[in-house]
Amino acid sequence: MLGLMQDKPLLVSSLLVHAERFHPESEIVSCTCEGPVVRLSYRTMAERVRRLARALVSLGVTPGDRVATMAWNTHRHMELYFAVSGIGAVLHTVNPRLFPEQIEYILNHAESRALFFDITFASAVANLRDKLPAVENMIALTDAEHAAGMPESALIYEELLAEQSAEPYNWPQFDERTASSLCYTSGTTGNPKGVLYSHRSTVLHSSMACQVDGLQLNRRDTTLLAVPLFHVNAWGIPYASALCGAGLVLPGPKLDGKSLFDLAVAERCTFSLGVPTVWLGFLKYIDEDADADPAMLSLERVMIGGSAAPRAIIKTFDEMGVHTIQAWGMTETSPVATVCNLLPRHAELAGEGKYDVQVLQGRPVYGVDIRVVNDDGEALPFDGETPGDLQVRGPWVTSGYFRGEGGDVLDRDGWFSTGDVATIDPDGYVRITDRSKDVIKSGGEWISSIDLENAAVSHPAVVEAAVIGRPHPKWQERPLLIVVGKDGAEVTKDAILDHLKPLVASWWLPDDVVFVDDLPHTATGKLQKMKLREQFKDYELPA
Amino acid sequence: MLGLMQDKPLLVSSLLVHAERFHPESEIVSCTCEGPVVRLSYRTMAERVRRLARALVSLGVTPGDRVATMAWNTHRHMELYFAVSGIGAVLHTVNPRLFPEQIEYILNHAESRALFFDITFASAVANLRDKLPAVENMIALTDAEHAAGMPESALIYEELLAEQSAEPYNWPQFDERTASSLCYTSGTTGNPKGVLYSHRSTVLHSSMACQVDGLQLNRRDTTLLAVPLFHVNAWGIPYASALCGAGLVLPGPKLDGKSLFDLAVAERCTFSLGVPTVWLGFLKYIDEDADADPAMLSLERVMIGGSAAPRAIIKTFDEMGVHTIQAWGMTETSPVATVCNLLPRHAELAGEGKYDVQVLQGRPVYGVDIRVVNDDGEALPFDGETPGDLQVRGPWVTSGYFRGEGGDVLDRDGWFSTGDVATIDPDGYVRITDRSKDVIKSGGEWISSIDLENAAVSHPAVVEAAVIGRPHPKWQERPLLIVVGKDGAEVTKDAILDHLKPLVASWWLPDDVVFVDDLPHTATGKLQKMKLREQFKDYELPA
Ligand SMILES: Nc1ncnc2c1ncn2[C@@H]1O[C@H](COP(=O)(O)OP(=O)(O)OP(=O)(O)O)[C@@H](O)[C@H]1O
Ligand SMILES: Nc1ncnc2c1ncn2[C@@H]1O[C@H](COP(=O)(O)OP(=O)(O)OP(=O)(O)O)[C@@H](O)[C@H]1O
Ligand SMILES: [Mg+2]
Ligand SMILES: [Mg+2]
Known part of the structure; x- marks a missing residue:
């Protein structure tokens, strides 16, 4: 017997619709590649997203098509997040720092039909042009004023938007398991592999990010997005921000210590996320520049992931009054799977004792199940000592790579092997000790x-x-x-x-x-x- | 094109499985009808729930069957939450404070096949016995020691459990839209009507409860559950607690001011929820009893719903350092639909200015959409002034009453009319001004x-x-x-x-x-x- 509850699919479009209705004034502040800082609200962004959705349709983008981006953290890139998935197409974010051959490989593997790119990548894109048979349209993420130097055939983003109406849009309603975005793994251990997210996995993951025991993202946050929008959907933050109405600060192409510090100060950012390298640069700048006083920051917490959070970073932040949340995950897990939040019994900890916990990769949030197994696939105890292959499963964990790469990746109970070696302690805290290939x-x-x-x-x-x-x-x-x-x-x-x-x-x-x-x-x-x-x-x- | 994410249904059983694996030591403290206080962990509760699931199956309970309860807030009642829904049956909580004729009406309307009852209701149940043709088994929520005075045919809960094994249980995996529980409306405006929740709506609602902009339920909470388990699933807290591993304190049959105060002090409760009447009693006790010093409390926040939270309660709690979260909802909305959390611009408010916001019924959380309409069904502005019929829709809003009562309840855009009259302001704050029948x-x-x-x-x-x-x-x-x-x-x-x-x-x-x-x-x-x-x-x- 089915329940009698409304059948509302969890769709990416519903996040922005909610934000426009109930958080219309929350701000998105975006640095741009052209220079100026742009300020939008969810209301104005939603209007632009509707124009973009119409523009995509008029370019012939249909449900299921891949639409690629090579772009920094700007409002335009974020608009693509909502418009592309909103119309049922698949947002394919490409890491522009990859080697040209890798970019070519990924774009052709994904068969993306359109490519949106920042003006900084104009020549890279021009060089690729002839090697991308599937790409029908290339769109420069800029306005007419800055169109000089773009590849000849490129369309201009702002022109496309200007042609379309911002009137209410009937976002299509479809199966929430429909693909919403595609992201390739980092290629640390081999060729990058495509992970195909669904609307459902994206919304469930966002909901987790807003939980107290998740990333605590909330309406009172202004988040400095120091993780790129091309890195596993910027860890889901654009979606989760719309869900809860948090403000977002997008640093554009500049992720150096000084740029991030100045932006965090100017916009009174309360939260930020990034890989350790970014924080090393940030803290080095504060350490070395006499003008950079941490007391100028409003930061309450930073999330660190992608690699192990070094104790030194955790400690330096702590001494600045900033709480570090380490999280572990993979492209294959949307990405957040475990989050290092403290338990009630850690409440009294301070200094080194607290860092001892914070250097762990964290505990699974609801929706994620984990275990470690030995070479025979037998589950090992949660004793904090016995290392084994870390496996994971749940509604935002991959069931296989795009176009079948790597074949069957789940065992018969649905476990996905992460390739990480870890211990799990009795409270469920994971400690990544290695990649299995690096042990x-x-x-x-x-x-x-x-x-x-x-x-x-x-x-x-x-x-x-x-x-x-x-x-x-x-x-x-x-x-x-x-x-x-x-x-x-x-x-x-x-x-x-x-x-x-x-x-x-x-x-x-x-x-x-x-x-x-x-x-x-x-x-x-x-x-x-x-x-x-x-x-x-x-x-x-x-x- | 579907995404490539794992197909994991959102099931009630998965909440307890997660709690047992990752929050095994979090505590559930339960007052009982027999007297003693019982302490369990999610680990021990999960073991008992497995026994109970097996007992239900052995009694012939099959998927879709309704299993009714007439019980206070005890660990046994909570065990039924997970076991009944876990095996695919439908938990039907009956308000034992209703008149006997209402109870009879509801049990027969639901055609519940089993009835679990607290020993305090033994004679009420004995009197009903012959009027409930569908009920095949009646089970007293007690042990052999306290079985005296139970109706002759009644089974004894602890005996049933003792007969079963606590071994791992293969919780059935099924469509997440399957019915999980059934609750009747309060009957304020007419006959109570049955609302049939699904596993999906229950898990999504729980996830919201753990969000910062939801009820902020988290692993560090110990929640005093002053809202009955028979009142709209205790506002979803038992499920949400398992999701995040929060501790729970179940007050048993005693909801008077002194009992709640003593329990909150003894168990260092950080959070509590209840209707205004309960808080009036609680605050009256503190006010009148010289021994009851609010400084003894660890309470950080209370949630008030079910009726408008009186300003006097909000103020008294505020002066005790306890933050009141008002929420609005209905049996038909699982129940939480809007939550009165403060916006960033309210951060500096204190005293009366803050209470001016807190007396509002709150803003919708993601998953819930609301509007007010006039008599012609036209949407009214979010101006905080124009009252209209409040409508709601979303994945944890009813699509119709059990057994078709009341016919079609949604308009063609899926809106459900709440029967409440409200204004909505530009930030989305709802102010309930009346029931439409009371205007x-x-x-x-x-x-x-x-x-x-x-x-x-x-x-x-x-x-x-x-x-x-x-x-x-x-x-x-x-x-x-x-x-x-x-x-x-x-x-x-x-x-x-x-x-x-x-x-x-x-x-x-x-x-x-x-x-x-x-x-x-x-x-x-x-x-x-x-x-x-x-x-x-x-x-x-x-x-
Ligand atoms: N907090 C963390 N601590 C330690 N390692 C981490 C942490 N977060 C992520 N990682 C590492 O990053 C990996 C996931 O990275 P990602 O998905 O970006 O691609 P990759 O694994 O580096 O590349 P590829 O899979 O293509 O070889 C994890 O498997 C883990 O090894
Ligand atoms: N915070 C609140 N402020 C004002 N009213 C509230 C609040 N929360 C709930 N309510 C009232 O309670 C109603 C929901 O109550 P419930 O579902 O328990 O049954 P009922 O509406 O009282 O009974 P019935 O529907 O059978 O007449 C809402 O429609 C609203 O009128
Ligand atoms: Mg990898
Ligand atoms: Mg009602």
Whole structure:
């Protein structure tokens, strides 16, 4: 027997409709590639989104079509979020920092029919033009005034909008499981793979983001979106902001420390999200610039994800009165799966004791189930000690990659293997100890490369560190620590090993430490160990 | 094109499964009808729920069957919430305070096949026994020790559980639109009507309750559940608590001021919910008892709904450092539809200015759309001034009553008419001015009976007030104010009218004031104006 409740699909369009009706004055502040800062409200944005929806339809975009973007965090990019999914098409955000060949691969793999791009990418797009047979329309995200230098065939976003009406739009109502957006994984461990979100998964994930035990996003927030709109839907924040009416500040192309700091101060941002690299830049700027006083900030909390949140960042923020929320997730999990919120019994913790909890990747929010398994697929205990392959399932977890890449990715109980190695403690806190491909197997036991890296960067003269396994005649594999030192700081292998000794088990101590000028990163700022292993393939550990 | 996200139905069973896995230690503290206080965790409750699920199946309960309860707020009643819905049957909570004929009507209308009852209702149930042809099993919510005095044929809850295994249970997975529970309206304006919730509506509503802009329920809460489990699923809190792992304190049969106060103090409750009547009793106890010091409370916020939250309650709580969240809703809306949270621009408000906002019924949360319409069904502006019929729609709003009562209740755009008269302001704040059946039409203009009642109870000597319309030769209808005075206080008609003069428009002033010892209430504590109009049907206004 079915219940007698209204049959309302959870659609992306309903988020903006709600925001326009009930949060019309909440503000979206956008830096642009052209320079000026643009201020909109959900009311004015909703009007523009309706124009855009009509423009898309008039360009021949139909339900299911992929519409690609190569764009920074601006209001126009956000408008595409709502208009493209709103008409039933699929928003395909492409990371413009990828290599041209990767971009070409992804756009062709997705068969995107239209490509919206920021003017900063005009020449990149012009070069790609002939290699993208599926793309019928290229639209520059700008106005007539700034159209000079755009590829000849490109349409101009603001012109398209101006041609259309902002009148009420009958957003189509359809099955909430319909695809809404497409995002490719970062390509840290191989070729990027497409994850196809649905309206349902997007709305459920947004609802979680607004929960107290989620990301606490709420009507009183003004969020500085330091995570790109092309990085897993900016962690769902554009949708969740519309859901609860939170204000949004979009930094445009500039994610450097000074730009973010100035924006956070000027717009009194209360919340922000980004990968560790972004926060390193932010905190470095505050540290080094005499004018940048953290007391000028209104920040209450920052969310860090994408890679492990370094303890040093958590501590520095804490000392500034800013609470760090670490979260773990993947492109495949929309992305937020676990969030490191504190339990009642942590209420009295302060300083190091609190950081001990905050460095964990967090606990699953409702909607996400997790477990760790051994090589035989048997579930391991939640004891905080036994590492295993982390698996996940739930309504915003992928059931397979776009166009069948990678084949069947779920086991028969619906578990998705994340490729991360983790422990889970009795409260459900996850600790990611490694990627399964990066784990170092020494004499049959596992050494966590992440733990070693964290210990290394806690040395004041170390900026970044990477640990990879190298073949060893007796132990099969032993760790090699590769370090980027601070400018001007003198530091030796022995100093670093001495620093590590009290922090890790003695048999974890790296067999060697090498110094480099920089480490290879992916387009989303992650350590590219694949490349590092390649670089060091001829290196031999000291005997 | 469908997205590639996992197909996980939103089921009530998944809430408890999540709580057991990730909040195993959160506590449920339950007063019982037998006397002792019982303490469980989600882990132990989940074990008992599995036993109960097996017991239900062994009693022959099948998917879709209604299973009725007549019970207070105890752990056993909460276990039924999860077990009954978990196996795909429908939990039908009956308000035991209704008249026996109403209970009989409702149980027969629902055709409930089993009836679980608290020992306090043993004789009521025994008397009903022969009038309930559909009921096959009656189960006393107690153990063998307390089985004396139970109807002969009654089974004993704890015995049933003891016979079953607590082993892992394969909760059936089914369409999330399946009916999960059934609750009848309060019967304030006519016969109670059945509202049939689904698993989907229940989980979506729970998710809202955990949002910052919802009820802010979270893992750090210990909630004193002062709203009965038979009153619209206790406003969804049992489900939402499992979702986020909040602790729950169940007061059993005692909802008097002292019992609630003692419990809130002993269990350090941070949150509580109830109708205004309950809070009046609670605050009266604190006011009158020298031992009851509000400083002993850990309460951070209370939610008030079911009837308008009186300003005096909001103020008294505020002075105790407790924040009041008013919410508006109906049995038909699961029930929470609008929540009175403050906007950023209210941040600086304190005292009366803040109460001016808190007395409003709140703004819709995402998932709920509202509007007010005139008699022709045309939408009225959100101007905070123009009253109209309040309509609502969304995934946790009813699409029709159980067994077709009342026929088609939605208009062609899916709007449900609430029977409430309201204004909506530009921010979306709803102000309920009346029930449409209670509105007083004087010379073509509407007088709000609720506003007049609120103004009257702000007089220190007035305990409760009701306003009804009486026929008038010139103005069609004029207001009559009916007042319950404070014990021992001397107060006259003129004193009350003088008090009202500065508070309401002069043409709203009641034509007469009558004093009574008490006013008629429904089983959920609401003013029964239907009955009052009946009582005063021969009364004539002074010329
Ligand atoms: N808080 C965190 N702590 C540690 N690692 C994290 C955290 N958040 C995310 N990660 C890592 O990022 C991964 C998800 O990243 P993403 O989906 O962007 O692509 P990728 O895994 O880096 O690339 P690819 O799957 O293409 O190799 C996780 O599997 C995990 O390894
Ligand atoms: N915060 C509030 N302020 C004012 N009125 C409220 C509030 N919350 C609920 N109500 C009133 O309660 C009604 C819903 O109550 P409920 O569903 O329990 O049954 P009822 O309407 O009293 O009974 P019936 O529908 O059987 O006549 C609303 O329609 C509204 O009139
Ligand atoms: Mg990955
Ligand atoms: Mg009603």
